[in-house]
Amino acid sequence: MTTNTVQTIAQQSRAASRHLAYASESTRNLALAKMAEALESVRQQVLDVNAQEIVKARDDGQSEAMVKRLTIDDKTFNYMLSRLKKVAQLPDPLNRILTGHTNSARLRVYKKSVPLGVIGIIYESRPNVTTDAAGVCIKSGNAVILRGGSEALQTNTILTDAMIAGAVSAGLPEHAIQIIRTPGHEAVGELLKMDEYIDVLIPRGGKGLIKRIAEGTRIPVIKHYDGICHLYLAADADPEQAVALAVNSKCQSVQVCNALETLLVDSACAAQLLPLLQAAFAENGIELRGCEQTQKLLPGVTPAIEEDWHTEYLAPILSVKIVDGIQQAIDHINHYGSGHTDGIVTQSLSMARQFEEQVDSASVMINASTRLSGGGDYGLGSVVGISTDKLHVRGPVGPDELTTYKWVAYGDGHLRG
Template identity: 80%
Template sequence: MSINQVHSIAQQSRLAARRLAFAPESVRNRALLEMVAALESVKPQVLAVNAEEVGTARDQGQSDALLKRLTIDDKTFEYMLSRLKKVAQLPDPLNRVLAGHTNPAGLRVYKKSTPLGVIGIIYESRPNVTTDAAGVCIKSGNAVILRGGSEALKTNTLLTDAMIAGAVKAGLPQHAIQIIRTPGHEAVGELLKMDEYIDVLIPRGGKSLIKRIAEGTRIPVIKHYDGICHLYIAADADPAQAIAIAVNSKCQSVQVCNALETLLIDQHCSAALLAQLQSAFAANNIALRGCQQIQARWPNIAAAGETDWQSEYLAPILAVKMVDGIDQAIAHINHYGSGHTDGIVTSSLSLAGQFEAQVDSASVMINASTRLSGGGDYGLGSVVGISTDKLHVRGPVGPNELTSYKWVAYGEGHLRS
């Protein structure tokens, strides 16, 4: 794809974003439902094309984890549609009065939510990001430029073309949703230069992709590098609840960013709880790596070193450390954590409150699995990622998070004295 073609896409998106900014909520919601209908009409083609791309990736020796992320089956397709429907049902993120007052001279001042403008989404493997990103952006009045991985180019293009048709049928501009239709890094390189037209970039994928995007552009980037997620089991934790939460946090899906990577166990937890935890992880084929205190209680497990406390395994491996109370647990999390998701299991409101206040993470879970941190379980429907930054957003990035604001002042001939 030439420089001129990328420039044209970015320019078209900017023009579409200006129209989208004042599209009524009813039109945006209708567009989302028309997108669902259009996707349903091409489902057989999507499944067939996706099966071909999965087969090609398998023949190229791609990992099972990548093949799983790449695959769309009936269940995945219906899930993608359900997320678009959920987004359509959410409250309008635009034109909300966030603050307001009337000053002593009678000038009425309001702070109102507005779209960010043009969002560029650069992602790997997961075709469901194509529909999620388009849905969140349309709901929030933003134009979107999609650039998926070459391994799913045909699938992503087919999905995008259907959504464009649905959005246009509902009355939105044709270029509200666009996709880069060529493989290779050249088009991405040009996209990173389009700060005149693109307001925000959101990379979805491995750490190397995110780092390359963030370091290669002047455009603001919403990102997260790692999901080094922790769970602290306090001495007063209910044993059955602690085991269930720890196992679900790690084992429900090991390859995702909110899966548990380090388990912290209070040294005053019972020997029975420790034994049951080890048995539960063994039953789920989780390889354990422990500190010296843990090794003394769980014979025949590997030693955990400094790199283990810094690792996002995304695999059936878990680092385990024994800590002397909540202060030590919090200190470990704030030192080694990535600010993604960290949790505590406790029966004490006081300990829960201390953990919530002192752990500096985008999501803090109290007596709940780390796997629940995300758009669906937070009631956001589709999201375009999870941010571990503090600016502009933090945590799951849904429609509200893709808005900014403007100040509006209503006067009656008011002048500055």
């Protein structure tokens, strides 16, 4: 793909964003409904093409984890449609008055929410990102440029073309949603140069991809590096609840960013809880890697090394550390964590509040699975990722997070004295 082609796409997106900025809420919601209808009409085509791409991925030696992320079946397709419908039902993130006042000279001043403009989404393997990203961007009045992985290029193209047709039928500009249709890294390199036209880039994928994007562009990047998620079982944790939450946090889906990677167990309850936890994790095929104290209570467990505390496994492996009290747990999380999702299991309101206040993470879970941190369970519908940054957004990135603001002043011939 030539520089001119990528530049044309970026220019078209910028022009479309100007129209989207003043498209009414009803028009944007109608577009989302039409996008869902158009996707339904190509369901079988998507499933057939996706099946072909899965065969190719396996032939090319892709891992089963990659194949799983690539796969769309009827259940996944229904989920994708439901996310579009959910995001359409959310309150309008645009034109909200965030603050305002009338000054002593009767000048009316207020701050209102507006779209960011043009969002570039660069992602790997997951075709559901195609529909999630388009949905969130249209809801928030942003034009979107999609660049998915080559392993799902045909699936993503069919999904995008259907959504474009749906959006246009609702009255949105043709280039509100665009996709880069050629494989290879050249087009991504050109996209990173389009700081004149693209306002924000959001990479979705492995740490290597995100690092390359962030270091290769002058465009602001919303980043999500690691999901080194912790769960601390406090001294007073209810044993049954503690085991259930730990197992769900780790085992419900091991390859996702909010899966548990390090379990911290208070020394006051470790002797009681660790054998129960070991048995529960063994039933789920999870390898435990323990600190020295853990090894004493669980003979035969794999020793944990320093690197384990820094590792996002995305695999059936869990590091376990015994800590002396809540402060040591908090200090461990703030030192080794990635600021994604960390939780505590406790019956003490004061300990819960201390954990909430002192743990520096985008999501803090109190007596809840780490797997609940995300757009769906937070009521956001679709999201385009989870940010471990603090600027411009933090945590799940939904429609509200893809807005900025402008200041407006209404006068009556007011002059500066």
